[in-house]
Amino acid sequence: MNDDPKPPKGLASLERFDLLPLLRDGVQARYEGSIDKQGFNADWDWLLYKDGAEFVIFDVDGPGCIYNFVQHRYPDSPEPTFRFYFDGEAEPRFELKHAEFGAKAPFVKPLADAYLGPEEGGRGPIRVVRSFVPMPYARSCKITTDIRLKGANKGDGGWGHVVYHAYAEADEGLATFTGNESYERVRELWSRVGEDPKPDLPSDATVRRELSIAPGDAVVVFEAKGAGCIVSMLARTPGIGANELWIRATWDGHGAPDVYSPLGAFFGNELGFNAIGVLSHGTRTDGISYNYFPMPFWRGARVELVNKSDKTIRVPEWDIRCTFEASALAQYREGRAGYFRSSSYRESRATLGSDAVIGEIAGNGHMVAAQVTAFARKPGTVSCEGDVRVYIDGIATPQIESDGSESYVCYGWGFPTPPQTNPSSGYDGLPDNPWSMVRLCAGDCYPFRERLVFGIESGDYNNQYLRHSGILFYYGVDAPGMRLTDELDVGDRGSEEAHGYASIGGRGSYTVESGYEDGTHRRLADTGRETEGSSEFTVAIDPRNAGVRVRRRSDQITGRQRAHVYVDGERVEARSWYFADRNPYKRWLEDEFDIPAKYTSGKTDITIRLVFEQEGENRVWNEFYYWIYSLV
Known part of the structure; x- marks a missing residue:
């Protein structure tokens, strides 16, 4: 055996279950999907923007790996074709129809499959496709469909999600997905659920x-x-x-x-x-x-x-x-x-008007499994509509979400036919209520450096009485893996002067009062700036850092914000700072950019310059607040 292996990425993360304890430095878990922008339960309009005749549902810059893909539709809906573009390619490298999940290699059982749910108010039976096929990419990834995934009624059907990892740096050993990779080892492991998936070790x-x-x-x-x-x-x-x-x-x-x-x-x-x-x-x-x-x-x-x-x-x-x-x-x-x-076990209880927190974790590590159980007041209650929301390292925008608990566990409507289980997720219960779901996050584990909070709604928008219990399992150590070393309040004159803030092509300041996509009604007012050119500022960091994480509060009223990041005049090569989604209702967004250690190691301060690049409808880069974390 390798006496000091690296944490596995891509396909290797599923092949090497024995390496699950290795800490995931330089990895962040992310989600893109069909979340109701107003915070209710209309989780079905899955669209970022239109590109020619195609509808873009996923668009990220920088190296990473898709680990989970789920999409729902009704059988009499038009069938979408998903097209996967990698590393800036003009033509799709891979195409997959909804009906081909579970049949077209490498999207075959047990790594990919389809679930046929029950009749539901005359609209069903709903067909849910799911995949755990790792799809790594060295530079970027975009997923499109040939039809708009837009509705929840009969004849429509368009909600779903992608869970992926973003890597701070490109890995020479990580090759971009082709569709011709050998998945035989993983398929063989996943076909023997109940047997030990690790190598045969001597048991003394x-x-x-x-x-x-x-x-x-x-x-x-x-x-x-x-x-x-x-x-x-x-x-x-x-x-x-x-x-x-x-x-x-x-x-x-x-x-x-x-x-x-x-x-x-x-x-x-x-x-x-x-x-x-x-x-x-x-x-x-x-x-x-x-x-x-x-x-x-x-x-x-x-x-x-x-x-x-x-x-x-x-x-x-x-x-x-x-x-x-x-x-x-x-x-x-x-x-x-x-x-x-494990997190502290949550005893069965109701949380009224806000998400039920299943588990809170502190330290440095990665979550690998969650168990969530729910009881409604009476049988026959559809109680699975609550969205899962996972907050990592204190960020206000959830990094992992789901359009309902049934989507988080990669199945269909209402938990009507227990038991259902696959190698990475399953649920148990009685029709509709009570129910219990288990989710293994092996490839798509959730790394954290300070803390992780896992919560779930009660009903459509915390409008049901539900008792939740559950627990999280993770690998971790007590010492945190990052430390806040500076903050810049854009729009505050004193803070700007202290950090040498300057903007070229600035369009002035403006104030926003809005909320985050966190399921609450809290509102925040803040003043920031927008620029058509660039902004620059100097921040303090720990010279012993293993990289720097920059967190930004921005206004996401328009999508496709992109800026190129320079550190002390040197451009960060791995990725641009790019966020493709938008929300005109819950306008506050917190997103992050990881700067690798080769740009920051040994320095006590760095000058960051952000150079705006126009993408689609967006005409400016906006910024309201920056938090600077030294990774340790």
Whole structure:
């Protein structure tokens, strides 16, 4: 084995499940999709702009990789053809019809598939296509359709999303998607859900025992000193309520548990009505529950089962496998890999008028799985309309969203036919309510450097009474991976003078009062500037930085804002600062640009110049506030 591998990108991130603990420096998770711009539930008009006869639904600049593509339509809707343009090409490199998901290579099962939902108010059955085929690109990517994806009525059908990673720098080993790549290894892994997807590692310690745990007691099921990595946990737990028995795991003598979760959620089955299983964790049809997330430690480990019920619990089978093999552990160098952890479990409760926060994470790491469960007041209630919103490192604009929880989990309308499961997502429940969904984010993990907040709406726009519970799983370390080192308030004379702010081709200042796309009614008034030429300012950074992240508050009333970024006179080559979407209702946008360390390392301050380039309808670059973070 490679004794110090890089975090995998593109196809390799699905092939190397064993490298999931490696921290993802220089990677950001992003979303583009059909979100209602006014914050309600009209999540179906999926369009950025029109390019000739084609309708653009995705457009990004810089290196990255698409990991998840979902689109919904009704069978009597016109069928769209999706065209994929890479690296500025004038002609599409790949084309895919809606009906070809699951059939046209490489978009074949189990990496891509289609789901046929039920009749829904006379409009259905809705057909949902989904793909987890990695599609990397070295410079840029644009996706178009030949028809407008515009409606929610019979004869229409046009909502969906793309989840992707943006890379701070181009990777010489990352080749742009062609459609001819070999996906056989991933397809073979994904076809064996329930088996360990990691390489066959020597397991020096295997614990098998029949357990009896009294009410309120905790039993140690595994303990080790020194460095190791738990390879798998398997259990047979018939008749045990999903929240009666909890697992508590502590690595390296930490003062608080790293994992503290109900056993049902730990095995991807919080409700436990049906056997749901994804690649990483779940329950097989033979009743064996499994968790294959690699769990490295460097000084010791302790795993306990805690009985939170009022009765004695008997566990017929419990199996933990751990490797202490030096060659296997070399890939998990301390500081390069994170601990496997859980967020604090959210007990079932309602949050009225705002998103229910399923989990909050602090430190530096990446989220790899989410479990969300919802109860409505009565059966027969369609309760899946709530959008998932994920906020990363304190940014006010959600970086990951979904047009409904059913879209987040890549299925269809209303959770009417449980169970449904694929290697990366699944749901369990009764018709409509209650329901529980599990989502594995292996390729499309969500990196964070300070914190991550995962929330979900209650209904169309937080207008339903729903009780939510759930938990997040992630790899992380306590120390944050970035630090705020400067702020520039554009429009404030003192702040501008302190940072040497200057604008060439400026059109003056203006004030906006509006809101963010965060599901709240809060409004913010701020004064900023717009320019047809360029702006320049000097900011303080930490000389020990591993790169710099620049966050901007801007007015997204018009889309396709683009500027080229120069640092101390040198242009950042990997990408331009480009945002293709718009929102004339929720006008505030916070977006970010990562400057690689080769432009910033060892410096105490840098001068940033942003040179506007016109794209489409947009005529200016606007800026209201900048936050400067030193990556550490």
